[in-house]
Amino acid sequence: MRIGELAERAGVSTRALRHYEELGLLPARRAANGYRAYGAEDLRAVAEIRTLVGLGLSLEETRPFVECLRAGHPTGGSCASSIAVYRQKLAEVDASLARLGAVRAELETQLQEALRERAPEPRCGLTPVFTPEGT
């Protein structure tokens, strides 16, 4: 399989594949004419990369997984280094969630405060009034 086919089957650009190769994530055999030659295991590797990137890992962070696959393990997550990355990422995501939750609360507070300032005399008991600025 050449780079175009792999790209299409993996749903990525050829540029991306070359980029992965530059990073050493996806070393390619070469045909006699210099064209990159890929196999099914490479499709597997690219799929693993895209899945993990989709979960928020950087390309560098996918390296243990890809190397794990290349080492013959059934899944990229079977190795200790991959599991360490999972744990670390999980911790990072938890931290992000906590921070984002706090940010959300603060945004909500600020918004309500701003709304109070702009509506100093709310007419209670009336149905909500259409306010063009609120769009």
Add this chain to the structure above:
Amino acid sequence: MRIGELAERAGVSTRALRHYEELGLLPARRAANGYRAYGAEDLRAVAEIRTLVGLGLSLEETRPFVECLRAGHPTGGSCASSIAVYRQKLAEVDASLARLGAVRAELETQLQEALRERAPEPRCGLTPVFTPEGT
């Protein structure tokens, strides 16, 4: 107040202040010698910017707030355009929270699955064993 003092009092770099000026966020008066001259309202503006950036807004998104301040309003959030940004940001944060929650769940799943693969024969009933790879 010159740029160095404002930078120190606001807790940002002079480069950042010049960057804000480039963006038109922080126009500065000039002294006779060409030095930028700032007042208390500029300190206020920079504080507003930093607070909002801390909440995840881009510099561009702080523009309505800064202009609101400059227009003489008591707070940067008093204007309709600022409130719109608040609402939009809140929606974005909610989306991020939802997505990040899903990602967290998926990471957790993958981690557990990976752990199961690596420990096919758990010795039940024993106290947890120290596993150096799990660090």
Add this chain to the structure above:
DNA sequence: GCTGGCGTTCACGTCGGCGTCAAGGTCTAG
């Protein structure tokens, strides 16, 4: 006058993950 600490503008570097040319080589079908 000279040093040192401020200020000025200009402009390139950084980080990640590629996009997008440019200039060419390779192979296949007509």
Add this chain to the structure above:
DNA sequence: CTAGACCTTGACGCCGACGTGAACGCCAGC
């Protein structure tokens, strides 16, 4: 033979928010 569809390497562009350095001006104190 030639078009055109693939491939190659090399290298610059992009986004945001500045960092960093060069080369220079301004001003206070000694």
